[in-house]
Amino acid sequence: MAASLDGRALAATETPRKDFHLADTDSPVSGKANTATDADTTDVVIVGSGAAALTAALTAAVAGKTVRIIEKTDSIGGTSAMSGGMTWIPANHYAEAAGHADSVAEALTYMRAASPEGWRDTEDELWARQMEDGPEMLRLVEAHSPLRFSLTDVPDPFQEAPGAKSCRILAVEPISKRILGKYRRKIRRSTIPQRMTVGETMAANLFRHPVLGMIKSWPILLRRWASDSIAQGGGLIVALLKGCLDAGCTIELSTRAVALTVDDKGVVDGVEVECNGQHRTLRARMGVVLASGGFEWDSEMLAKHFPSEIDFRSGPSSNEGDGHKMAQALGASFAHMDQGNIVIQPPVRYEGKLHGLPLRIHxxxxxxxxxxxxxxxxxxxxxxxxxxxxxxxxxxxxxxxxxxxxxxxxxxxxxxxxxxxxxxxxxxxxxxxxxxxxxxxxxxxxxxxxxxxxxxxxxxxxxxxxxxxxxxxxxxxxxxxxxxxxxxxxxxxxxxxxxFRPSLLGTKGGVRTDSSGRALRADGSIINGLYCAGNVMANPTGARTPSQVGTTIGPYMTWGYTCARSLMQRNHS
The missing domain is CATH 3.90.700.10 (Succinate dehydrogenase/fumarate reductase flavoprotein, catalytic domain)
Structure with a gap:
């Protein structure tokens, strides 16, 4: 395998445009003669540590593949860890157990009816795959991790549309961080309290009566504090990470992916990373999954692609479009770059910066x-x-x-x-x-x-x-x-x-993929060995979502699962 591209391959991929320039790197395609040791070689490399990334890692690991997860920051979980963790998965087994009738076909019918005009023309195949793989993904992660949900009665907002249901949104059950051992204190902190489930928070009316709600909830809070248990997005990441660690995944923190490497056939075969000022190459025998988050904290990309000034951003400030830039260097096609998870937020301080607090306040x-x-x-x-x-x-x-x-x-x-x-x-x-x-x-x-x-x-x-x-x-x-x-x-x-100015929970535009999560070029050809999930992919659901909550977490987990399954089923020769 070659660590750099020859002249012919470089001409095919082209030099990345200025708006996709990755700081501190000559090019997001590796041109350095790094060598990878056996210790730096695994079957799969996952870039990112949010819900999509960890689901992809878990899916590959429980199938017997060796998996390395790399995380840019010193905290695990990305935007997912900061979220409420509500998860939209149609035809889930919780609904079935509760006696609710739902099906993949009904969910697809609803998606088609509830989505904005024109989206079906480009996204229908991805919708179908997402609806089909969602229930399978949920069973897999629950079989191989301590992740558990409870069924909510939050309805689909467009109840007049065919296929609408009130049994598709799941809430994360509390889980103790102690099960993570040395990683216990590495879960990314949220701007919202996560000791209580979303349902418990709403029942206590904390956002209307925070003091009274805390007083009423003190027995719950005391139990959760004593056991160091959290719910919502943080609990989701705790459970998924535990599954990944038990399945043998390796995770490296404070490790930034700066370039994708390709072999002499143009197949993505690894990632060049930077850690503590040192560069090294991590090889992937089967492929690389980009799940590195959005680009809302890259001011140049945001100004170019997002058509409005924004108020606040509520995800980690490490969401700087690194995955977008690396994929761009390989000639990837992009779509929905003007889309985002838009809310109106009050300000809050987080890690020394102004962030948005994801509350409905209008x-x-x-x-x-x-x-x-x-x-x-x-x-x-x-x-x-x-x-x-x-x-x-x-x-x-x-x-x-x-x-x-x-x-x-x-x-x-x-x-x-x-x-x-x-x-x-x-x-x-x-x-x-x-x-x-x-x-x-x-x-x-x-x-x-x-x-x-x-x-x-x-x-x-x-x-x-x-x-x-x-x-x-x-x-x-x-x-x-x-x-x-x-x-x-x-x-x-x-x-x-x-x-009333848009704030971003995260951008939703990115690399155009096929229904197997494989990255595509503008001509529709496949970038072999490269898969995308989460906010780095061109999300098939834009700002106008078909669900009140959960249309990032559930689908992103599903696309992580889909990418891993696809990666294992294909050879890139």
Missing amino acids: AEPDAIIVDRNGRRFASEYEFWVYDRIMDRDENGELIHQPAWVISHWPMVKRAPLVGWYRFFKSGWLLKAKTLDELARLTDLPADTLKETVERFNGFARSGVDLDFGRGQNNFYEKALAKDLGLMKEIDQAPYVAFR
Whole structure:
């Protein structure tokens, strides 16, 4: 095997464009004459340590393959560890055991009906594979790790669509970090508390009444603290990592992948890595799985591909598109680079930087969203309203931004976390004695803003939103209105505003793959030996997701499983 490309191969792959330049590396294709020892050679190399990466590693390892996992940082779990860990898997065995009828065919029907127009043309084959492999993946990881879930009753948001169900979202059960031994303290910390499950957190109403909720939950918290147990995304990573370690996987931390290596036939056969300033090459007899996360922390890539300024990012700051850049050097094709897991977030400090806290903070009965002209442009309870601020005209220009959430102080008192987290960034929450003053602070036309607020107040008094049908349009809006209240007047000073500006849980654009997870070039040919899963792949589900939660974790685990299965089933000769 050759550690570098000859002149003919280099011409075929081309030099990476500037926007995909990887700092501190001559090129993301190895051109260095590194040699790999037997100790540096395994069947599979996995780049990343999130849910997709660990599922791929576990799948290969339990099949008897030798697996090395490399993680750029000193913490394990990536964005997955910081998440709520909710997992969307149609036709899962938990639903079957509970007596719910679901099937792969129904799930695919729902995906087709609930996805944005045009996506089926390019993603249908991937959807079908994801629906088919999801239940198999779940059985495998539970058979070979201590990972366990509980079934929730969170429904698919588009209940009017054919194939919709209320039995597809799973919640991670608590697990003790002590089972990890020396890796116990290496699980990435989250910005959200993870001692309790998502269900327990919601039942305690922690986001509305944090102090009272903590007091009510003290027996649970005490038990979890005593056993060092966590749930949600952190618990997911603990369980998957335990399975990987028991299956014989090797994991290397603080090890950054900087280049892919290829043999003289153009097959990806390893990864050049950098650790403590030293470079070495890790060989992979069967292939490499990139599961290295998104690119939201690479400002140059974000500015080029994401069509809007963003507020906060809630994933690890190590998500700098390393996998994208390495794949680009091999001529990989990219898609959905303008897509992301978009939310509106309050600020929080994490690892010395401003991050976003993944909470839903805009949906309140006495809050409206207005565009740059001071007018509402959608129902605030619409499921895809986060992505509506990305609406563009025929010239591709954003038509609503800058957009603002407008409310008053009773909302802040009712949602105390909004008031608390405003202190993490001065000026994030604007406060004014009058709507005229608020208009000056937000640079909105005062007369239009006052007219919009008064018109909404009229709707609140009558109980009918004549402009956008808030709370009446579909199942999701009706359920949200029942839970939160439909509309309340915005009429008690001080008035408040914060930008309705997209924050990113993670980017979702990346390397175009086939339904087996194999990386593709622009001409549709396969980059043999290279597989992609998670936020480094061109996700077949974009910003407008078919599920309320869980449409990253469940599918990403599934694609990790799919990549590993595909890798083991093929020879690259």
